[in-house]
Amino acid sequence: MTKREAIFPADRHALYTAHRYSAAVRSGDLLFVSGQVGSRADGSPEPDYERQVKLAFENLNAVLKAAGATFEDVIDVTSFHTDPQNQFETFMAIRETFLGEAPYPTWTAVGVNWLAGFDFEIKVIARVPQSA
Incomplete structure (x- = not known):
């Protein structure tokens, strides 16, 4: 059985420690990324919706990069929206x-x-390239 490996981006935000979770877990060549939100470094929500979504994607990109993956390696996406319409x-x-x-x-x-003060969250599953 493959042991899980916790992955964190270089500039990890305070939410990981405050809520006791890993940014992602790698198991074999699969990467399971926790929900990423548009948080500032201190873990607080970015109030502007457009900027919050961009930050969430930037945070997701940082986690993928830390594991040696990119958006091209993403297999499955789930996004959460407080006001989708x-x-x-x-x-x-x-x-x-x-x-x-x-x-x-x-x-x-x-x-x-409800998303703990956020309006958007995104989580993914990716396959990490063998070279990573």
């Missing part, structure tokens, strides 16, 4: 700048009513 257009425009071209990963978007 009003947020989706902004979210989709930002998503396109990070996700790249087809073939796209699978994606599930979920409307929720």
Whole structure:
């Protein structure tokens, strides 16, 4: 059985320690990334929705990079939205700048009513390249 390996980005934010979780866990060549939010370094939410989503994607990118992966290695995505009807257009425009071209990963978007002060969260599963 493969032992799990905790992965953290170089500039990890305070939420990992405060809530006692790993940014990601690598098991074999699979990387399971915890939900990433648009937090500032101190763990507080970025109040501007557009900037919050960009920060969440930037935080996700940092975790992928720490594991030796990129957005091209992402297999499955789940995103959480507090007001999907009003947020989706902004979210989709930002998503396109990070996700790249087809073939796209699978994606599930979920409307929720609470994200601990955040309006957006994204979690992924990726396959880490053998060279990493």
